[in-house]
């Protein structure tokens with residue numbers, strides 16, 4: 001877990017980012033502000049990067065991509081970097097590369113794939129299944145990462161939705177956002193503790209890691225965990241930056 005925070009700057013929780021390592025390759029899932037520094041903190045060489053998956057093009061999930069790009073250039077990264085994200089990823093990357101930071105144009109070989117709603121990406125030994133999430137007007141994806149029968153599901157930003165429940169069913173680990181406490185909020189954007197309890201009840205992952213939690217969620221975490229986890233048989237924990245799991 002590189003970044004477990006939200007859009008609010010927080011020294012303990014940078015914005016969204018998860019590093020998956022498999023053999024000598026590494027994969028990033030979201031790359032918000034602060035994630036590149038956390039990546040370096042892990043001691044993993046950026047040259048091992050194979051792919052960056054971006055759940056959606058909100059700043060808190062994508063803004064360090066351009067910082068990564070410059071880092072890869074200055075590190076003489078000479079492989080193809082695969083970038084997977086929903087539309088308009090191709091135009092987003094073209095604008096960054098050709099209009100906003102033209103000095104970076106062509107410095108790193110990036111292959112951009114726009115993710116359809118139910119794409120399956122096979123990369124190395126990993127299989128990454130995508131589903132569309134419900135996140136306001138943003139086109140966004142959740143990911144199920146599988147290898148050898150083991151699975152991690154990453155919700156990205158989403159209101160509770162059946163696509164994520166389907167993706168998370170029987171997963172070893174579900175990393176799910178819990179942006180705000182129960183109360184009056186915009187419909188169809190984020191998930192609250194009692195909504196997340198319903199997701200867990202239906203999907204029954206072995207473990208739930210709560211991420212993308214605003215300070216009031218973190219402050220009330222014991223209550224949040226008991227709301228979500230009461231009698232469900234799923235271990236529920238709050239994600240922390242630099243937390244690691246071996247599957």
Ligand SMILES: [Zn+2]
Nearest residue numbers: 056058135157
């Ligand atoms: Zn978002």
Ligand SMILES: [Zn+2]
Nearest residue numbers: 058060061157
């Ligand atoms: Zn977000």
